[in-house]
Amino acid sequence: MNSEKIFKYLLVSSGVLMVLIALGIVATLFVGSIPSFKEFGFGFLFSTEWDPTEGRESYGALPFIIGTLLTSILALIITFPFAFSISLFLGEYFKDGALPSFLRSVVDLLAGIPSVVYGLWGFYALKPLVAELGLNAQGFGIFTSSVILAIMIIPYASSLGAEVISMVPGSLKEAAYSLGATRFEVVRNVIVPNAGSGIFAGYILALGRAIGETMAVTMLIGNSNNMPTGIFDLGNTMASLIANQFGEAEGLKYTSLIEIGLILFVITGIVNYIGKLIMKKLSA
């Protein structure tokens, strides 16, 4: 065998291995959640009950599905104006120079900070602020977690956007300028339509990150297993619930947590799929 062939086989086999691992994870989650599915059926998705007391155990995923979607979508909404401005700033307005490169490193740094550090900062700085503003009594809750998540996902949402924006062909922009377009009009009518699918891809990436985030959320959301009544209420997310309760779980609770993991996996898959669909539409 020559090196050409060996290299090719290596590529193919590592690709196949990835697929096998992904399938393996799904299979493990699926098998692990069978007992819970047998007990609760599809009602698991809609039940708001999470009662681990022996003798009347009953588990449902709805408060955590809602909590996960609420925190991550709210985070995406909060992060959008910041991430979009940064993308434009770095991709179009100031591509080179000391300030943009400084800004770029700061944004990259945000991506590298461990989430527990975000959690700590949120706990000691953001939570008292939220309480001070009177948004809720103790400063914990869905809103506080969303703000932390929004800061965490800015780099994911902005870097890709900056990259695509800087790749918009100069000839297009120049053509618009020569027709008398202002800079804002160029952004609106040339850059955004051209780079839209790439910018959007960044937001999907960011949303995926927000959905799966565990530690920072656990420290701020209040970990209340009751159905949240609003964005300033306490709540819990699927990832945070699993991290909290897995250590002591056994029996029905154990398999219910695995089923929550499976649902989280599926939701992440659906978000990615919808993202791809929209991207296709945008770039078409």
Next chain:
Amino acid sequence: MKKFQLLFAAIIAVALMASCGNAGKDKTASNKKAKTITGAGATFPQPFYNKIFKSYTKEKGLLVTYGGIGSGGGIRSLKDKIVDFGASDAFLNDKKLADMPAEVLHVPTCLGAVVAAYNLPGKPELKFTPELMEGVFMGKIKKWNDAKIAAVNPGVKLPDMEITVVYRSDGSGTTFIFSDYMSKVSADWKEKIGAGKALKWPVGIGAKGNPGVAGTISQTEGAIGYIGSEYAFAMGIPVASIQNKAGNFILPSVESVSASAKGEMPADTRVSLTNTDAADGYPISSFTWLILYKEQNYNDRSADQAAQTIKLIEWVVSPEAQKETTKVHYAPLPDAAVAKAKAVLGKVTYNGKALK
């Protein structure tokens, strides 16, 4: 060609998996020397275990590792036979004992208290009756200046502040001890919430781990929560004195926790101390246990491994280790409990033969 490539990839994948599988299985050597002893479980006594296992490793040259993964995790690890011993704050009830693959023994190691810790301006000293505990932790009493709290605490300046209950968001032996007590003193609690390592809380904020609850209490004015006493003392958070069965208000201390263990102890050491009869006993006290298999020859363990495990646990209940308990705010085992613990260890066998 395509087919061949796929086949090749599949073969590599299978070979990889197989080799991983083989690596996991240690070669059998029933006479090999013990190098490390591994335990896992409860976090409630972890400060104590960390301290004594470290000095054991230093003195005897045998590495003892302890993973604070929670009581449930400790039980599961023992069930999966991947540890030499587990640790739990809640003894295994008869049903759980029957679920284990072989007979499991309980060895008590020390006594601890779960305290009601709070954060109020001016750090007043508070007294709690069982009725107040029920009212506050079930969300029936919502304000600190509620007349019911004032009636038990005359002369204490209580602020017009909302009560924020803080509980453990992760399953925990501490929660079990606390809810075991609450179920004994409150019928309403027993019916609506019950006793367990994780509960369905009507009100409050969940925080992860004893340090998480302690941190949340100290960061939140008007908060009250339950934690292992060590964590409250270490952070200087005020704790309430609680009225025991005899009617006395008792602060958690080494003496009052020891006093709670005065009663009779069954031979298998499985006994709950909460709501103790002792007049000077703190009512939310508990033993914490190490759990191990009676028959030590499992999963290809060597005889030396078994002997060393027993030696270690014997040392844990010896005066040398027991005197360390008070340094981290636990109480030493009463003599009667030590005798029972030694009797339990005497039952341990290897291949059916007594180890000692």
